[in-house]
Amino acid sequence: ESDEQYSKYLNAINDLLAAVDAxxxxxxxxxxxxxxxxxxxxxxxxxxxxxxxxxxxxxxxxFNEPLYFDSIKHTKEEVYKYTKIWTDIVKYNAPNHLTTxxxxxxxxxxxxxxxxxNVDFLSMHPYEYEPDQVRNELYWYHKYxxxxxxxxxxxxxxxxxxxxxxxxxxxxxxxxxxLVNCNGQGFSWWQYKDLDWGYYHxxxxxxxxxxxxxx
Numbered sequence: 619e620s621d622e623q624y625s626k627y628l629n630a631i632n633d634l635l636a637a638v639d640a641x642x643x644x645x646x647x648x649x650x651x652x653x654x655x656x657x658x659x660x661x662x663x664x665x666x667x668x669x670x671x672x673x674x675x676x677x678x679x680x681f682n683e684p685l686y687f688d689s690i691k692h693t694k695e696e697v698y699k700y701t702k703i704w705t706d707i708v709k710y711n712a713p714n715h716l717t718t719x720x721x722x723x724x725x726x727x728x729x730x731x732x733x734x735x736n737v738d739f740l741s742m743h744p745y746e747y748e749p750d751q752v753r754n755e756l757y758w759y760h761k762y763x764x765x766x767x768x769x770x771x772x773x774x775x776x777x778x779x780x781x782x783x784x785x786x787x788x789x790x791x792x793x794x795x796x797l798v799n800c801n802g803q804g805f806s807w808w809q810y811k812d813l814d815w816g817y818y819h820x821x822x823x824x825x826x827x828x829x830x831x832x833x
Contacts, residue, residue: 628668635674644676646718646741646770651680653700654690662707670712677716679741679770680704684730685722694731702736720770724758732763739803741770746789753796760800768804769797775822777812783833786825 631647638645649665651658662678669675680701681688692700705717716738721730723743732740740763744755752772759767774789776782790807797805812824826832 624664628665631665631669632672635669635672639674643674645674646677646679647675648679648682648720650682650687651700651704652690653696653703659704659707662704663711666708666711666715670715673714675715677718677738678704678708679718679720680737681730682720683722683743684719685726688730692729694729694734697730698734698736705736705738718770724755732759732767733765737765739766739768741806742767743771743808744769745772746774752789752793756793756796756800756802759802766803768802768806769793770804770806771808772806773808773823775819777818777822778833781822 635645647665649658649662651662653659666678701717701719708715708717718737718739718741719730719735720741720743721732726732740759742755742759744752746752756769772793774781774786776786794805807825809823811826811830812822812828814821814828
């Protein structure tokens with residue numbers, strides 16, 4: 619909570635954004651907001667003031683997949699009001715930065731309704747658990763979501779053993795085509811590097827393997 623610790627933390631984020639910029643990329647920075655915890659809103663004020671002129675920072679993601687990680691029972695009305703408060707904080711301190719939330723799937727509309735959250739655009743997270751699931755979900759976004767949206771996460775796993783890497787390439791091409799046809803505004807692959815989270819689907823989504831190599 620000390621100013622010294624905050625300064626170290628913000629300087630570390632600055633180093634991270636410098637690395638992102640050097641790679642020619644833009645960053646969507648995820649924060650985890652709870653209106654019931656005022657410190658999170660104070661944190662958002664501090665970080666948006668510090669990086670208001672940073673052009674590598676594209677947007678703030680207020681909450682990642684609330685379907686799984688929102689531990690407080692909210693109503694649609696509360697989500698509407700709270701996301702407006704958070705967007706107002708960003709727009710007051712950093713008017714050139716955008717706001718978003720990362721939504722896992724359509725089931726979130728019962729509380730985190732895509733058309734009611736007060737953000738500039740939506741970051742959707744479709745995954746291929748059933749054949750052609752992602753293309754179908756993109757069509758749903760196109761038909762029912764009334765604000766700009768991107769694919770904030772997607773991917774299919776491959777360890778080039780039971781499933782060839784070529785499957786990832788074919789999936790990416792297919793989904794990019796559907797994204798354009800459905801008026802999506804952006805595409806992100808999850809994730810950068812393979813890891814060990816215990817399940818095949820989670821472990822091998824990366825474009826770089828655990829040895830740091832990519833094919």
